[in-house]
């Protein structure tokens with residue numbers, strides 16, 4: 001793939017979540033902007049780590065699981081298992097499995113994090129290995145065993161979803177902490193096996209629901225904290241992705257929003273009413289999904305690959321507020337102070353500028369170092385996957401008019 005095409009693919013995939021926001025100018029974390037301005041970090045895998053100030057040992061966590069071992073307690077094959085001060089100060093050795101669109105970005109971000117040694121990436125494709133070496137300035141290996149032989153404490157898994165289960169179990173068996181890209185696995189059963197294996201081994205398992213780290217999403221979450229949530233509406237639409245994978249919009253896109261609905265409401269989804277249609281692609285390319293949570297919140301997701309431009313928006317109605325967020329421009333507004341005469345007040349909320357992927361990977365590293373419950377647990381990843389799969393139980397129907405099926409080009 002030509003470099004420019006690869007950049008476009010990176011941009012497109014990351015914009016699934018709006019994690020690299022579009023706008024008039026290059027926003028912080030905008031991949032195109034960073035590359036255009038030569039801001040991709042240089043080779044940092046040999047950089048000196050910043051000394052750790054403390055390593056916290058967790059007792060029982062919220063889910064009642066046994067405490068996770070912190071990374072100093074089970075070192076990689078090249079580290080000692082003593083947990084001495086020297087170990088604690090040692091940089092965390094991290095690898096990335098899969099050097100495609102997401103994996104390359106994981107490698108780029110990890111290579112720039114203080115206290116992290118980016119050991120390398122694994123990919124069976126030589127051209128992807130070559131590309132990531134230039135892109136992220138790190139080493140590349142052909143097989144997982146080659147990477148593990150170098151000694152790693154943690155890996156992120158950004159290989160195709162159908163390989164997550166096998167790769168995750170292989171890493172867990174070596175007591176390596178893992179961040180698995182979303183969706184956590186191809187099936188709920190596989191996802192549960194990963195969760196159980198990680199728990200039994202006492203390693204950190206985090207799932208890459210990066211949208212939670214979008215500053216606009218964080219601002220919405222903060223605005224509705226303590227509010228009596230009534231309904232949530234999420235729109236995540238855009239054109240067909242440059243490369244079609246073997247999943248439709250529900251697994252590819254809506255799973256982000258299923259996670260957000262569960263996270264915003266802190267409640268499980270108990271009712272699912274999906275409407276799916278395959279207008280152009282073989283799998284569903286339009287999904288209108290309605291949900292009810294155990295706490296009684298009504299939510300809907302409108303997602304498709306038929307919109308010529310990307311749009312990602314969230315609205316939340318609570319008894320006291322109406323919050324609106326544009327996840328691309330990162331503008332979040334709330335209406336409040338409703339009066340009997342219909343008047344109300346409105347204000348823009350402050351929104352941060354962090355690159356979501358960077359914030360996510362820092363959260364993962366922190367969870368590994370502290371042996372803490374990660375920001376997005378394996379159980380949460382499986383719960384969102386389970387709801388997405390329930391949505392697929394009613395098959396996608398052809399769009400209303402099949403006579404003109406395929407008027408749009410499916411790129412890739």
Ligand SMILES: NC(=O)c1ccc[n+]([C@@H]2O[C@H](COP(=O)([O-])OP(=O)(O)OC[C@H]3O[C@@H](n4cnc5c(N)ncnc54)[C@H](O)[C@@H]3O)[C@@H](O)[C@H]2O)c1
Pocket residue numbers: 013014016017097098099100101102103122123124125128157158159160161163181182183208209210
């Ligand atoms: N969080 C998000 O917003 C987001 C966005 C896009 C993709 N994803 C997820 O990331 C994962 C990868 O997606 P992508 O778009 O980067 O796909 P991709 O096809 O661009 O990359 C996958 C890479 O894995 C490599 N690979 C194949 N077999 C491998 C193996 N056995 N070991 C190591 N590498 C192997 C491929 O050669 C390829 O380079 C998927 O699970 C996807 O759902 C998440």
